[in-house]
Amino acid sequence: MNYTLYCLEFINGVHFGRGNLDSSEITFHADTLFSALFQEALKMKKQDRFLKQVSDGKIIFSDAFPYIGKIYYIPKPMIAVQTEDESKQGDSRQKKKFKNLKYIPVSTLTDFVNGTFPEEHMEDMKYLGHYDMKVSVGIHGMEEPEPFRVNTWNFNTGTGLYVLAGYENESDRELLDELFESLQYTGIGGKKSSGLGRFVYKVCKVPEDMMGYLRKKSEKNILLS
Template sequence: MQYKAFYLLPRSSYRPNMHSDTIWGAICWGMRMLYGERRLQDFLESYETGQTVGAAQPLAISSAFPYIEKDGEPEQHYLPRPLLLDAYYDDQKEGLKSYIKDKGAEGFEKGKLEARRRKLLKPTPFIELEDLKQGNWSAKGTFSIKPKVQNSPMTHNTIDRLTGSTLTSNNRGQLFHTDERYVYPDPQVDMEREKQRQYKAGIYFLAHPDSDIGTLEAIMRLLEQFGIGGDRSSGKGRFDIKIRDLEIQEHDAPNARMNLSLYHPTEAELIAYDAAPKNSPLQYKTTVRQGWKAASLKKPLLYFQEGSVFPMPDDKGIAGTNTDAGEHEEGHRITQYGIGLMINLNVPTS
């Protein structure tokens, strides 16, 4: 399937981890800025009806994943490694423990060699797109430069708004820390510095081809100027944005789907997963999301994480649903994004 890919090349560090709900929230803000509040209300309503409302239609996007570009064009893409691999590695490790036990203490070194032979290292969270297409889910990748996302805590002072100086309490300055993220190319082999300069690293997200791509492009151009996430007024979250088509070849005879976004299932989808046969390809991790609304927290919501794998349903349409996350202080309801953008896989079940 051909997706529309939005490439975000950082001009600075950025605060939030760019999950699908964070990107979608920024898109909603941009839609209101560009087209007005009525258009945004129609956009939110279109998720409930599944159809175009006014000039707005539903949008399905992924979370953001790292990529490498060379000489200004995307060169290598990364996607989540299927979580089925975690269960596979756990089984293999149990087998390795038995192997070492059978060999006795003198067989420990042989056991370590066997572990290396089986490549029983914990897999990295991302996989090169080509390896995913070919089913080489345990591959470490062959590209000579990989993107590295680094999370660094930054120290800040709390400012006294009356005096403009650092706030003092108990004769001490008040410090706090926030996480900032940087993404940069990380060479896997020795490489001349001049050659390294040809490469840059960034993050990208996908939009389903049935989405209103024209509106999304306009909004992303606005966000390119304003930034995404916290501390935008101090220059954080600024990106140069490129928009390209990206073809992802999916399996012709799939029996499973892998999630590329934070996914909040419908009740019917949960019932179907619970009723799936025991040998079905079903492996997932969950996470709780609870953002801020003005001075208080939103309602906590549970999601399936990116890389979770689910059996192929009878209805192969868009999965998941948006959810009510409470009421804002200004009186309107808060909508949290939960649509699951999926790609098809064929998972061995024997």
């Protein structure tokens, strides 16, 4: 299987729901992406082909993960890790940072597993962006206008989300390109009618270390979707 990255640079804020409007995630899952791409496929009358290729495993894609500059992040592996630095094993502040860690640079995966994760990457996500609260007013079907709050995530310049996509042949890759091209104008996530979730996408090369892990056979694996 061939692999590529779709890097999404968001124009405005985004709202990836937790079930209500006053809270938001910073990423979205593969099922949300499939639904959004399928809607674009419907517009192009290519829904049957897209559905078949995905169902047959000819097109696969991950959840969306953060990138900062040229650093690509993956979910923190769900394994118990013992740090090699004994002086930090009882450090509660260090343990809290490690516990709150959600994503690690793909280049640090071996270090993480070996218990030598670089401390300078503990708080990378603070450089990704920031939350904001927008107050809107609902008027449709209401006697009195009723204000409500929408929580949004805003990415900093040079940051965004990427999706790792796998495909069997170039025609499948071309189909994905078409769908992402259309989706960038529609947007993804909630409150798209307010301009949220729109992005500019570009096709990025899969880093060598990430490609090495994708090709490697192992007794343990990290699920990416």
